[in-house]
Amino acid sequence: MVKLEDARRIIAAAEVKAKELGQPMNIAVVDEGGNLVSHARMDGAWIGSIDVSINKAFTSRAFDISTQALGENSQPGQQFYGILTSNHGRVMVFAGGVPLTRDGRIVGAVGISGGSGEQDQSVAEAAAAAF
Amino acid sequence: MVKLEDARRIIAAAEVKAKELGQPMNIAVVDEGGNLVSHARMDGAWIGSIDVSINKAFTSRAFDISTQALGENSQPGQQFYGILTSNHGRVMVFAGGVPLTRDGRIVGAVGISGGSGEQDQSVAEAAAAAF
Amino acid sequence: MVKLEDARRIIAAAEVKAKELGQPMNIAVVDEGGNLVSHARMDGAWIGSIDVSINKAFTSRAFDISTQALGENSQPGQQFYGILTSNHGRVMVFAGGVPLTRDGRIVGAVGISGGSGEQDQSVAEAAAAAF
Amino acid sequence: MVKLEDARRIIAAAEVKAKELGQPMNIAVVDEGGNLVSHARMDGAWIGSIDVSINKAFTSRAFDISTQALGENSQPGQQFYGILTSNHGRVMVFAGGVPLTRDGRIVGAVGISGGSGEQDQSVAEAAAAAF
Numbered sequence: 295m296v297k298l299e300d301a302r303r304i305i306a307a308a309e310v311k312a313k314e315l316g317q318p319m320n321i322a323v324v325d326e327g328g329n330l331v332s333h334a335r336m337d338g339a340w341i342g343s344i345d346v347s348i349n350k351a352f353t354s355r356a357f358d359i360s361t362q363a364l365g366e367n368s369q370p371g372q373q374f375y376g377i378l379t380s381n382h383g384r385v386m387v388f389a390g391g392v393p394l395t396r397d398g399r400i401v402g403a404v405g406i407s408g409g410s411g412e413q414d415q416s417v418a419e420a421a422a423a424a425f
Numbered sequence: 426m427v428k429l430e431d432a433r434r435i436i437a438a439a440e441v442k443a444k445e446l447g448q449p450m451n452i453a454v455v456d457e458g459g460n461l462v463s464h465a466r467m468d469g470a471w472i473g474s475i476d477v478s479i480n481k482a483f484t485s486r487a488f489d490i491s492t493q494a495l496g497e498n499s500q501p502g503q504q505f506y507g508i509l510t511s512n513h514g515r516v517m518v519f520a521g522g523v524p525l526t527r528d529g530r531i532v533g534a535v536g537i538s539g540g541s542g543e544q545d546q547s548v549a550e551a552a553a554a555a556f
Numbered sequence: 557m558v559k560l561e562d563a564r565r566i567i568a569a570a571e572v573k574a575k576e577l578g579q580p581m582n583i584a585v586v587d588e589g590g591n592l593v594s595h596a597r598m599d600g601a602w603i604g605s606i607d608v609s610i611n612k613a614f615t616s617r618a619f620d621i622s623t624q625a626l627g628e629n630s631q632p633g634q635q636f637y638g639i640l641t642s643n644h645g646r647v648m649v650f651a652g653g654v655p656l657t658r659d660g661r662i663v664g665a666v667g668i669s670g671g672s673g674e675q676d677q678s679v680a681e682a683a684a685a686a687f
Numbered sequence: 688m689v690k691l692e693d694a695r696r697i698i699a700a701a702e703v704k705a706k707e708l709g710q711p712m713n714i715a716v717v718d719e720g721g722n723l724v725s726h727a728r729m730d731g732a733w734i735g736s737i738d739v740s741i742n743k744a745f746t747s748r749a750f751d752i753s754t755q756a757l758g759e760n761s762q763p764g765q766q767f768y769g770i771l772t773s774n775h776g777r778v779m780v781f782a783g784g785v786p787l788t789r790d791g792r793i794v795g796a797v798g799i800s801g802g803s804g805e806q807d808q809s810v811a812e813a814a815a816a817a818f
Contacts, residue, residue, distance in 0.1 A: 297468050329472040333464040337428050341460045341721055342749025346773045370763045378772045387769035411766030458720015459603055487604025501632045504673030507649035510640045511608045513775070559730050591734040595726040599690050603722045 296325040296394060296402035300425060301332040304394070304404055307424030311417045312336060312408070319408035319417055320347035323394075326401045328355045336408070343407035349384045350391030350418075351405030356381065358400045361391030362415055390414030392422045427456040427525060427533035431556060432463035435525070435535055438555030442548045443467060443539070450539035450548055451478035454525075457532045459486045467539070474538035480515045481522030481549075482536030487512065489531045492522030493546055521545030523553040558587040558656060558664035562687060563594040566656070566666055569686030573679045574598060574670070581670035581679055582609035585656075588663045590617045598670070605669035611646045612653030612680075613667030618643065620662045623653035624677055652676030654684040689718040689787060689795035693818060694725040697787070697797055700817030704810045705729060705801070712801035712810055713740035716787075719794045721748045729801070736800035742777045743784030743811075744798030749774065751793045754784030755808055783807030785815040 301323035312319040318336035320343040325331050330348055335341075350361050357364055365387040368374040378385045389411040394402040402425075406418040432454035443450040449467035451474040456462050461479055466472075481492050488495055496518040499505040509516045520542035525533040535556075537549040563585035574581040580598035582605040587593050592610055597603075612623050619626055627649040630636040640647045651673040656664040666687075668680040694716035705712040711729035713736040718724050723741055728734075743754050750757055758780040761767040771778045782804040787795040797818075799811040 298465055301465075327472065329466075330464060330475045331466050333461060334429055334432075335460075335462050340750050341458065342746065342774055342778065344461045345775070346770065349773060365768065369768070378769045383772050383775060385769075386773065388767055456720070458718070458722055460720055484604065488602050505650055506627065506631070507640045507647075508608065510645050511611060511648065512604055513607070513645060516604065560727055563727075589734065591728075592726060592737045593728050595723060596691055596694075597722075597724050603720065606723045 296323060296331050298331060304421045304424050305332060305334050308404070308406060308417050308421035309334070309336060311420035315409065315413050315416065317409040317413050319406050319414070320344050321421065322347040322351040322405040324348075324351040324355050324403050324405070326355070328352045331402070339408040346386060346407035347390070347405040349405065350386040350407060351403045352384050353386045354391030354393050354403035354405065355400065356385070358393060360389070360393065361386050361405075362389035362411070365389065390418050392418040394422055394425045396425070427454060427462050429462060435552045435555050436463060436465050439535070439537060439548050439552035440465075440467060442551035446540065446544050446547065448540040448544050450537050450545070451475050452552065453478040453482040453536040455479075455482040455486050455534050455536070457486070459483045462533070470539040477517060477538035478521070478536040480536065481517045481538060482534045483515050484517045485522030485524050485534035485536065486531065487516070489524060491520070491524065492517050492536075493520035493542070496520065521549050523549040525553055525556045527556070558585060558593050560593060566683045566686050567594060567596050570666070570668060570679050570683035571596075571598060573682035577671065577675050577678065579671040579675050581668050581676070582606050583683065584609040584613040584667040586610075586613040586617050586665050586667070588617070590614045593664070601670040608648060608669035609652070609667040611667065612648045612669060613665045614646050615648045616653035616655050616665035616667065617662065618647070620655060622651070622655065623648050623667075624651035624673070627651065652680050654680040656684055656687045658687070689716060689724050691724060697814045697817050698725060698727050701797070701799060701810050701814035702727070702729060704813035708802065708806050708809065710802040710806050712799050712807070713737050714814065715740040715744045715798040717741075717744040717748050717796050717798070719748070721745045724795070732801040739779060739800035740783070740798040742798065743779040743800060744796045745777050746779045747784030747786050747796035747798065748793065749778070751786060753782070753786065754779050754798075755782035755804070758782065783811050785811040787815055787818045789818070
């Protein structure tokens with residue numbers, strides 16, 4: 295179970311990493327049902343990334359995989375090509391969504407959007423590690 | 426301008442009031458452009474209210490009015506009946522969305538969803554007062 | 557045919573009337589196909605009314621009627637009750653959309669949103685008269 | 688802040704350039720919140736490009752980047768591949784959307800649609816330069 299206090303700890307860790315990279319981010323945490331627990335947009339972060347961060351978190355929990363790995367599998371010619379059309383536009387297939395694991399079980403996910411794919415991924419991993 | 430730290434102060438005030446009422450809430454804050462700054466779902470709050478809270482905040486800023494007052498004006502026979510169809514399903518016409526005002530100008534809004542209309546409104550007013 | 561220069565003359569007339577009323581408005585003009593020719597948001601007008609103004613114009617041309625008259629016919633118990641569900645949320649059933657007529661034929665419409673129903677209607681009529 | 692008079696100056700510059708190229712265009716200007724300030728469809732411009740122009744402007748402000756550059760980054764195999772699925776179909780990943788900058792800060796965007804990618808981009812740049 296991802297409680298609001300868990301989400302806040304995850305978001306705080308993401309903010310620390312984002313500031314270290316000098317790149318403001320949108321940060322979203324979803325629970326086991328894929329539903330939003332909390333979102334924060336750091337000052338100056340892209341407004342288009344609000345939706346992207348929430349949907350990266352959703353996607354990562356929805357398929358129990360990082361969005362980076364899903365992205366590799368959904369390029370043209372790959373096995374999941376076209377999956378981004380499903381779920382009413384909520385599937386994000388690029389880096390920044392990472393599952394949250396407790397006792398070996400995925401119970402939620404974090405989604406980061408606001409920088410390059412590499413930056414988003416790095417912040418997402420730091421955030422998930424704080425769970 | 427509604428900064429993330431403003432949103433957090435507003436959300437904290439909402440949580441205090443919600444706990445006082447014994448009713449967990451979804452709390453959302455949007456900026457002048459109607460875009461989400463931050464959202465928090467208190468433990469046990471309805472998942473259907475995630476979207477409602479964000480859209481109450483959007484609506485309140487979009488029309489510079491409380492969603493309660495807009496609701497009164499959009500009942501059958503009233504001047505804005507049917508407005509809830511606009512803006513792609515984002516217009517909420519019941520209590521819980523309140524504008525955020527600074528120096529006499531509306532610069533954002535807070536949206537609360539999770540209880541009765543009366544409870545949502547009461548939490549939203551306490552939240553907006555903390556801005 | 558509603559040309560861009562027609563739309564501009566209509567919008568200019570709407571602005572004059574809106575300033576006279578002291579209420580900033582969103583103003584939209586559509587052509588015979590119901591497609592947008594031009595839109596203008598006066599400084600300070602509601603952002604939620606962007607969509608409403610465009611859709612009032614669409615609705616007025618789509619059914620060749622003012623949205624005020626359509627509204628009267630689509631209240632609960634009336635013959636068109638529920639019509640606002642059609643056309644993917646684009647049907648507006650409150651005052652502010654008025655057809656544009658040339659040589660007795662409806663060739664477009666203007667949509668106004670930003671004030672009370674009475675204000676919107678009054679600006680829309682002034683705008684349509686400039687066609 | 689992008690005022691209506693700013694938007695009109697930008698649109699006028701776009702029209703001059705579009706006429707020079709002999710290609711009628713849809714021209715849209717959004718403000719800092721990504722919300723439409725004004726739109727104009729030149730006589731004969733594609734009706735399918737109404738939505739495209741508005742969404743190019745939205746996208747450019749939403750991610751603080753030209754849609755041309757975003758397009759390069761969202762091809763298969765690139766870091767933002769799939770971003771066009773986000774934001775409910777409003778993300779455009781081809782040339783014609785350009786940010787509006789004042790005092791080194793992005794405060795809005797212009798979106799052009801109606802010709803080839805090269806033409807749209809050229810008109811968008813001429814338009815943004817008039818801000």
